[in-house]
Amino acid sequence: MTATPVSATLESGVPVSIVIVSRNRPEALRRCLTGVEQLQYTPFEVIIVADPAGIAVARAMHFAGALKLVPFDRPNISAARNLGIAEAAGEVVAFIDDDAVPEPQWLRHLLEPAQQPEVAAMTGFVRGRNGISFQYRARRLSGSGEPETLDIDPETPSILHPPPGGAIKTEGTNMAFWRDVLVEMGGFDPAxxxxxxxxxxxxxxxxxxHATAIVPLAEVHHGFAANAMRSANRVPRDLFDIGASWAVFHRKHLPAQDRAAHWAHLRAQERRRLLRHLISGGLEPRDVPRLLRRLDDGHAEGVKRPIASVTLPEKANSAFRPFPARARRSVAMFTRPIKLARDRAKAAKRALSGEIVTLINLSPTALYHRVAFDPAHAIWLQTGGIYGKSTRDDAVFRLTRRLDRLQREVKRVARQRGFGDDHRR
Structure with missing residues (x-):
């Protein structure tokens, strides 16, 4: 079965530069770029700031000639992002991590509130590894830099002014800023x-x-790929940079008399986090004191780390290089486990021909649902049971007809994926 496809149209708006920083994760970057190719927005350009392996992957993509490639092989995401901003010729600079994939309508929704005069930054919701649960939604920052949950309308953008002493949080894997504001602010601090x-x-x-717009429908899927700091299961490998960053943050944003108490509070939080991983089997007993020592070593280094202002070029170092965005129809295909291999091949052919394909494979069970972008076939694959959960507030078991459930799942992601209102066989 197939849901009726929607006419292909590209949303047109302000020119956007997408900056992707990548280091030691070439396959994640390949997946991210495969998803970026399906974005339904124009004009945008893509800037890759990456190590040699990431640059090699970018050069191997069939649209490599449309990419701006910036070699950079140091473990400093702020410095890397600043290099991306320097090359960005768009009016807005958007950031997505290399281990994330955007929904096809990501930029369309993210840029919706950009023309509001008070808005300097935009951020969206982030789905986690199962493609269903939200990893991050709306948050603000206390005066000490700790995130606090915000309750906002889950369907429409909210334009928020900073609370006294605090700020509105943007999520690093899903955020955008007016470029002139980034220049005015000095970009990201390499400390x-x-x-x-x-x-x-x-x-x-x-x-x-400045005000920040939180745009719920501007979604990306974030996998938390492994890096030097954590495993793929988010188990800490090294806490040095966390300790260093908190020391720098305290020097920049907290009164001197408040820093020691807040550091003690943060250190206790990290210790509790390590103990939870120890109990769950992610860490061994000897890992806890080792990681806490690394946390303390990082903090000691951060106390004396140089903090310097950054000057970014008012005009980009290179001309805008529009990505060859292609207007694509979004279509949902419905299958069953026994037919999955056959229908996955069909879905891949349709994706290759220029469609955005969602393949929904439901079994007659109450299995929880999962959604993943399959880079090998360039399709969105949803699996689970006809009677299983696909949102947090779903019942564990919900009796329903197969077709009704399929239509419900299409409707759940219609605005993010680009479906219309008419979904039938």
Missing amino acids: FHYYLDETDLNMRLARAG
Whole structure:
């Protein structure tokens, strides 16, 4: 079965530069770029700031000639992002991590509130590894830089002004800023090698009086790929940069008399986190003191790490290089486990021909649903049971007809994926 496809149209708006920083994750970058190719927005350009392996992957993509490639092989995400901003010729600069994939309508929704005069930054919701649950939604920052949950309308953009002493949080894997504001702010502070880099920028934006738009339907899927700091299961491998970043943050944003107490609070939080991983089997007993020592070593280094202002070019170093975005119809295909291999091949052919394909494979069970972007076939694959959960507030078991459930799942992601209102066999 197939849901009726929607006429292909590209949303047109302000020119956007997408910056993707990648290091030691070439296959994740390939997946991200495969998803970026399906974005239904124009005009945008793509800037890859990456190590040699990432540059090699980018050069192997069939649209490599449309990419701006910036070699960079140091573990400093702030410095890497600043290099991307320097090359960005779009009016807005958007950021997505290399281990994330955007929904096809990501930029369309993310840029919707951009023309509101008080808006300097935009951020969206982030789905986690199962493609269903939200990893991040709406958050603000306390005066000490810690995130706090916000309750906003889950369907429409919310334009928020910073709370007293705090800020509105943008999510590093799903955020955008007017380029002239980034230049005015001095971009990202390279003293934050990893962690708190966008938090620091959020606090500076707040002090300057800028508003941030939180756009729920601007979704990306974030897998939390492994890196030097954590495993793929989010088990800490090294806490040095977390300690260093907090020390830098304290020097920039907290009164001197408050820093020691807040650091003690944060250190206790990290210790509890390590103990939870120890109990769940992710860490061994000897790992806990080792990681806490690394946290303390990082903090000691961050106390004396140089903090320097950054000057970004008012005009980009290179001309805008529009990505060859292609207007694509979005279509949902329905299958069953026994027919999955056959229908996956059919879906791949349709994706190759220029469609955005969602393949929904439901069994007659109550299995929880999962959604993943399959880079090998360039399709969105949803699996689970006809009677199983696909949202947090679903019942564990819901009796329903197969076709009704399929139509419900299409409707659930219609605005993010680009479906219309008419879905039938």
